[in-house]
Amino acid sequence: MTTETETDVFEEHRPVLLGVAYRMLGRVADAEDVVQEAWLRWSGADRSEVREPHAYLVRITTRLAIDRLREVKARGETYVGPWLPEPYVTDFGDSVPDTAERAVLADSVSLAVLVVLESLSPLERAVFVLREAFGYPYAEIAAMLDRGEAAVRQLAGRARKHVDERRPRYEVDPTQRRDLTERFLAAAAEGDLEGLMSLLAPDVRLVGDSGGKAKAPVRILETADKVGRFVIGAARKGVGDVSFRFLEINGGPALLVLSGDKPDSVFQLDVLDGRIQSVYIIRNPDKLRSLATA
Secondary structure, eight states, X not given: OOHHHHHHHHHHHHHHHHHHHHHHHSOHHHHHHHHHHHHHHHHTXXXXXXXXXXXXXXXXXXXXXXXXXHHHHHHTOOOSSOOOOOOOBOOOGGGOOOHHHHHHHHHHTSHHHHHHHTTSOHHHHHHHIIIIITOOOHHHHHHHHTOOHHHHHHHHHHHHHHHHHHSOOOBOOHHHHHHHHHHHHHHHHTTOHHHHHTTEEEEEEEEEEOTTSSOOOSXXXXXXXXXXXXXXXXXXXXXXXXXXXXXXXXXXXXXXXXXXXXXXXXXXXXXXXXXEEEEEEEOOHHHHGGGTTO
C-alpha cells in the first residue's frame, strides 16, 4: 500500500472517526487530537495484517477516546456554571441520504443527548455511541473494546436506560426549529415580552454555558417568566457591532451571534408541540474558536 493510498483510505474514514470521537468527548479540539493520534497509529501500522480498515480505524479511535475521557474525569476539574458540549458544525450532505438515518445521527449529536452522555462511564458511552449512533453490531463492538458480547449488551442496556430516563423530549424538524428561532430572535430584539412568552413552554429551561469567561446565568433558569425576562434584559444590553448567521450545529439549526467578525455566542432551541422547551446559550470563548471560520 503506497503512502498516497494510506492517506486516501484514512481521509475516506475521517468523518466517521471524528463523529465517534466528538460524541465520546463533547469537545471538538479533543476529538481532532484523537483522530490525529489515530492517523499516527494508522500510518505506522503493519497494514498487511489489517483486513478491514474501517473496523481497525474505528477501534483505534474509540480506544483513544476512552483513554482521553478517563484522563478528563480523573483530573476532576470544576466547571463554572452549567456545562454544554462544544458546538459542532454538522453537515451530513449527500453522505446520509436516508431521512431516518439522518434523524438518528442528528439526535445522537444533539446538545441535550451529549449532556446526558457526560454522566455515563467511558465504556458505557463508547458502547452507546457505537450502537445507537452508528449501528454497529454487538459482536463488532465487543471486538473493538476487547469485551465479551454479553458484557457489551449489558453496558448497552444500562446506557440506553440511563439516556432514555434523562434526555428531554423534543422534535427534530429543522424547519420548525428555524422558524421558532427567527420568531424568538425578533421578539427579543423588539423587547416584546408577551410575544416571546407565547413561544415558550411553561416549564422551559435556559442553559447558559460561559465557563466563567463571559456573562451568562450561573444556574439553569426555569419557567417561561424567568427565561423570557432574562432574554429581554440581555437583548436590551446588546452586543456591539452585532450580526447573525444561521448554521447547522449539533444536528439542528442554530444562531451564531457575532460581534464584529468574532463569535460571541451560539443559541439553539429544543422544540416540542410547537413550543420552545429548552434554550441553549454557549458563550465560553474557548468553545467558540472553531466557529470563527464557519
